[in-house]
Amino acid sequence: MRRATLTNDFSWSKSRHEKFSECLRAYYLYYYRSWGGWEAEAPKDIRELYVLKKLSNRYSWAGSVVHECLRDVLLDWRSGRSVEPAEVEARARRLMQDDFRHSQKKAYWTHKYRKAFTGLVEHEYAEPVADEAWKQNWETVRQALAWFFSSRWPALARSLQPAQWLEVDAGFDFSSFTLDGVKMFAIPDFAYVDEAGAPVVVDWKTGKAREGYDEQVLGYSLYVAQRYKLPVEKVRASLVYLNEGLEQQVQVDLAALESFKARFAQSVARMRELLKDPATNTPKDASVFPMTEEVSQCVRCAFRRPCGRLEAAAQVQAQPPKVA
Numbered sequence: 513m514r515r516a517t518l519t520n521d522f523s524w525s526k527s528r529h530e531k532f533s534e535c536l537r538a539y540y541l542y543y544y545r546s547w548g549g550w551e552a553e554a555p556k557d558i559r560e561l562y563v564l565k566k567l568s569n570r571y572s573w574a575g576s577v578v579h580e581c582l583r584d585v586l587l588d589w590r591s592g593r594s595v596e597p598a599e600v601e602a603r604a605r606r607l608m609q610d611d612f613r614h615s616q617k618k619a620y621w622t623h624k625y626r627k628a629f630t631g632l633v634e635h636e637y638a639e640p641v642a643d644e645a646w647k648q649n650w651e652t653v654r655q656a657l658a659w660f661f662s663s664r665w666p667a668l669a670r671s672l673q674p675a676q677w678l679e680v681d682a683g684f685d686f687s688s689f690t691l692d693g694v695k696m697f698a699i700p701d702f703a704y705v706d707e708a709g710a711p712v713v714v715d716w717k718t719g720k721a722r723e724g725y726d727e728q729v730l731g732y733s734l735y736v737a738q739r740y741k742l743p744v745e746k747v748r749a750s751l752v753y754l755n756e757g758l759e760q761q762v763q764v765d766l767a768a769l770e771s772f773k774a775r776f777a778q779s780v781a782r783m784r785e786l787l788k789d790p791a792t793n794t795p796k797d798a799s800v801f802p803m804t805e806e807v808s809q810c811v812r813c814a815f816r817r818p819c820g821r822l823e824a825a826a827q828v829q830a831q832p833p834k835v836a
């Protein structure tokens with residue numbers, strides 16, 4: 513049987529926009545230069561970029577473990593299975609211990625492990641991270657799960673009728689739609705229809721509130737409305753800060769959506785300006801993707817070695833934190 517050839521098609525997501533805004537070189541390495549690095553016969557430099565781009569940092573790792581746990585819990589409830597919070601916590605802990613060992617050995621260079629986790633930049637670059645900081649990372653996960661189980665969400669999820677469930681963190685293969693002819697990824701953590709018939713999209717957060725999250729849920733709202741043929745102005749969006757025990761409702765009205773679409777179109781246009789051939793998503797020369805002048809950005813970047821910013825990033829990291 514012939515394998516379908518994978519093509520690097522242009523698509524838009526909030527995370528792509530963020531990378532584009534933070535450092536054009538990182539954007540180029542992530543979305544173009546590392547393409548094909550999964551092939552066994554890929555050139556060494558491409559392979560290296562591909563493995564590096566898959567690495568997490570400890571904060572994103574903690575967030576993704578919480579998301580995976582909540583996805584499994586919600587899917588269990590959707591299927592009518594019972595869930596034991598203590599078991600969820602114990603599973604998360606074992607998973608993180610296994611992940612940590614895999615990453616510490618840098619086994620990601622030679623072994624396939626699990627799709628949602630490759631390794632950590634902290635191990636790749638031998639960053640000095642105190643034991644206390646690793647423990648705190650686990651605490652973030654534990655506290656987020658504990659708050660979730662004590663919140664209104666378990667009772668709400670269990671009360672939903674089958675027809676009220678829309679989707680639960682359905683992943684890249686499923687959650688995308690087309691906006692102005694561009695494929696856009698929008699993966700809500702949880703989407704359902706409430707008792708009044710309004711679609712609700714929910715985004716779990718393990719970090720603190722920051723700008724840009726409203727944008728993300730506006731994208732989810734457009735996606736849910738389009739996929740399930742529901743009126744977009746009826747969608748309600750919720751940002752749930754699990755570690756702070758806070759919920760924020762995001763206004764989804766036509767004005768907010770129009771302004772989101774305008775910013776989306778501008779972002780897509782700027783990305784396309786850097787393509788030699790938009791039809792095949794072929795980028796211009798690497799020189800039009802300059803390295804950021806903000807070396808502080810490089811401190812967490814997975815590409816700092818091949819990019820040539822290893823030393824500069826280490827120097828920034830070694831500086832004592834500024835006192836406000």
Ligand code: SF4
Pocket residue numbers: 535536537538539541803804809810813814815816817819820821
């Ligand atoms: S190391 Fe710095 S300059 Fe290089 S890709 Fe990363 S963020 Fe950009």
